[in-house]
Structure formats: structure tokens, C-alpha cells
Amino acid sequence: MSWLLDYQKYTEHTEAPRLLHLLSGLSAIAAVLKRQVWLDMVHFKWYPSLYIVLVAKPGVVAKSTTLSVAASLVRHVKGVNIGADSATWQALSANIAETAEMFEYNGEFIPEAAMCFFSSEYGSLMDLYNQEMVNFFIDMWDGKDTYKKLTKTSGSEMIEGPIISLIAGTTPAWINLNMSNIAAAGGLTSRTLFAFADDKEKLIAYPDEVAATSLAPPVKEALKEKLIEGLRHMSTLRGPVLLTEEARVFGREWYNELWGNKAKLRDEPWYEGYIARAQTQLHKLSICFAVSDGLMEIRREHILLASGLLEELETFLPRVFMAVGKSAAALASDKLLAFVARHGQCTYAAAIKYIKSDLPDFRNFESVVKTLLQSNQLKLVQDGAQVILKPGSEFRAI
Numbered sequence: 001m002s003w004l005l006d007y008q009k010y011t012e013h014t015e016a017p018r019l020l021h022l023l024s025g026l027s028a029i030a031a032v033l034k035r036q037v038w039l040d041m042v043h044f045k046w047y048p049s050l051y052i053v054l055v056a057k058p059g060v061v062a063k064s065t066t067l068s069v070a071a072s073l074v075r076h077v078k079g080v081n082i083g084a085d086s087a088t089w090q091a092l093s094a095n096i097a098e099t100a101e102m103f104e105y106n107g108e109f110i111p112e113a114a115m116c117f118f119s120s121e122y123g124s125l126m127d128l129y130n131q132e133m134v135n136f137f138i139d140m141w142d143g144k145d146t147y148k149k150l151t152k153t154s155g156s157e158m159i160e161g162p163i164i165s166l167i168a169g170t171t172p173a174w175i176n177l178n179m180s181n182i183a184a185a186g187g188l189t190s191r192t193l194f195a196f197a198d199d200k201e202k203l204i205a206y207p208d209e210v211a212a213t214s215l216a217p218p219v220k221e222a223l224k225e226k227l228i229e230g231l232r233h234m235s236t237l238r239g240p241v242l243l244t245e246e247a248r249v250f251g252r253e254w255y256n257e258l259w260g261n262k263a264k265l266r267d268e269p270w271y272e273g274y275i276a277r278a279q280t281q282l283h284k285l286s287i288c289f290a291v292s293d294g295l296m297e298i299r300r301e302h303i304l305l306a307s308g309l310l311e312e313l314e315t316f317l318p319r320v321f322m323a324v325g326k327s328a329a330a331l332a333s334d335k336l337l338a339f340v341a342r343h344g345q346c347t348y349a350a351a352i353k354y355i356k357s358d359l360p361d362f363r364n365f366e367s368v369v370k371t372l373l374q375s376n377q378l379k380l381v382q383d384g385a386q387v388i389l390k391p392g393s394e395f396r397a398i
Helices: 003-010 018-033 063-074 089-098 131-142 172-178 207-214 217-234 245-259 269-292 300-320 328-343 348-355 362-374
Strands: 037-040 051-055 101-105 108-119 146-151 155-160 162-170 192-196 378-383 386-391
Touching: 003 018, 003 217, 003 269, 018 051, 018 063, 018 108, 018 162, 018 192, 018 217, 018 269, 037 269, 051 063, 063 108, 063 162, 063 217, 089 108, 089 131, 089 146, 089 155, 108 155, 131 146, 131 162, 172 300, 192 300, 245 269, 245 300, 269 300, 328 348, 328 362, 328 378, 328 386, 348 362, 348 386, 362 378
Parallel strands: 051 162, 051 192, 108 162
Antiparallel strands: 101 108, 146 155, 378 386
16 A cells, blocks of 8 residues: 555544645655655656645644644654754755765665755745855755855865755745745746645544544554654665656656647746756656655656646646735735635725725725726625625636
8 A cells, every 4th residue: 555545544634635745745755765766867867855835824724733744754764864944054054964874775885965854934944035045955956966065164065965855834925025026936946846725624623533533543553653664664765766668658748748838828937947847846756656655666657646746736836926026006906806706795895994904095995996997807886875896707816
């Protein structure tokens, strides 16, 4: 049975969407594989390192709890280095250098310096305004053979075989405040898989009651041990993952479609970078899916799973980046449309009250409403003494 399927069963009594648990499980696999498993493309290698960010409003889908479940399993695996939630890039570089070790494959000793992160707050770990930090994380994801670090005291230091995997949580508000159009289109963002959630998958007031009925304590403990042993086994794997011919056939068709029709469909600043990294992401994920099944070869079903996951994550990107680079008026406009969508309609007075904190000046509010009316996204309807805002013929809520 697949390790990931066992992990989904282990986490099924929680409110978080299954997709977030799947991504957390994939992060756990990537964390224990480090650089010791790869897909060889002759001139370069694809390693299973992943950067994943879960985006949701505070307290809605329990991002921190979701990450902590995966992290708690990984902590039982000897030799896996979990990094701090917050540090300067210089400190991170020094910490990774301290993890340096060698592993043996086919009689050859290969250097490696690996670290993983399970951070509840992406903003505590990552400073997008610090270009040196951004470049550092880009180099770690790329899986370069060496990383050269310049220091004031000792000149330069070389880290051999560095690699990082990370999964973190954040909020739409943090992205809006900290990510510019340039950052959204930049190299780090294009190397990151973003998932968006705005609701719980199910409502569970008391998780202990559900856990007791769906997974009795002895059964859950046994499943936990099975998951830990699975990760421990994965951490002992060494060498290249093979790509079956059936997987290659699909991969060629997928690649041609990616750079053919699909690349022409969108013109958002972040989409070009996403396209450029998509093939690498596809094969990183495929490695993790294959290893989850206990295999050192990527079969058609694994690359199909990776492709399906990427397609699902792609649908979230407009929502993740929808407010990046927008003015206060544009954000208020989106917020008002979403408010009308939720309620079907609203009074003019209710709209003023709802948007007041975003646009304190009433003239700016009137300008937003006027624009929405002129574009037929909203329409005004007189209902007795009340003025009602309703969806117009071109209504489109974000």
C-alpha cells in the first residue's frame, strides 16, 4: 500500500482539506530523501526537493496543525535535519554547512548538506525583500553541486551538495503586503508550489471523538509506527530513479502541450515563471509518488498523479496572487464583489459599512461603485426606501 495513502488515512479525522495533507506528506518524503535519490538527465539531475506554501486565512484550515503532523513523523528519522522557523540567510547557510556528510553509492562517496523546514509562518522564515536570502533559497532548490558563500571573516566557504525542502503556511494578507509583481514573477515564486484553501473540508468540533470512532487508539498508534518506519526506509535509499518508457511517452506529450498551447493562454507576470519550472516540478513530484509506492522507478501512474496535482495547484494561482500589485480601490472592488456573491445582493448602506475600513473616504467608495456599475458587474435596484446592489450582466466575483 502507498505510504501517502496510509498518511491520508492517518490524517482523515482532521478538518483540513485532503490536498493540504497530501502536500504535507509529499514534503515529508522529500525531507527524508534529500539528495540521495535523483532522476539523471545527463547534464543535470532532478532531486525531490520541494518548496510548498499553504495559503489560507488565519485559523480556517489549521495550517500549523497540518504541518506539525508531518513534521512529527520526520523527527523520528535519524539523519534528517529540521531547520529553525526563523533565521537570517547567513545563519541558515552556516547551519546547512554544519550538516555536511557523505553517503555511499556504487563505491563512491557523495557529499551532501541537507535541511528541511516545516514552518507555520512563511513570513518568519522568508524575507522576500532580502535578495540575498531569495537567491540563497533559489540555489538550494536547484540542487547545484556546490554553493559558494562569501564571509567577512574567512573570505569564502564552499558547501558541497546543498539542498533544502520546505513547507510553510501563510495568509493572503501576508502575500498582498509582502509580494510585489516583481517578486510574484521572480525565480523563488516560480519554484514554489502554492495551495489555496478558504474553507474547512469538514466540521469537527471534537477531533478526539472522530479519531476514536474512525481510528481506534491502538490502530492509530500502529499506523503511526508504520509511517515512521516507511520514512526511515526511504531515508536509506540511494541512487537514481528510473523513468519507464510509458512515463516518458506521457512526459513528452505533456511537455509539448506545456510549451505549445498552454504557454499562450495566460499573460499574468507570474505565469511565465510557473511554466518555466513546471517540468522540473512534475518530475520532483513524480519521484516522491514513486518512492511512496516503494519503487525506484517512475511509472505512468506516478507522472499522471504529479500532472494532476500540478493542474489542481495551477487553478489556485490567480487567487493566491490576485491582490499583488493592486491599488486599494481595486482590492476594495474585489472585496465588494465577493460580498455580493456571498449574499446574492446587499443594500447600499451595508456596502458602505463593509468597505469603510478599506476606503474611509466616501468619494473613493462612490468611485468604486460607479466603476462596477459602468462595467455592468453590479446594478442598482430601488426597493422601496432602500437602494440594493445586485449582480449585473458582467458580474464576476473573485
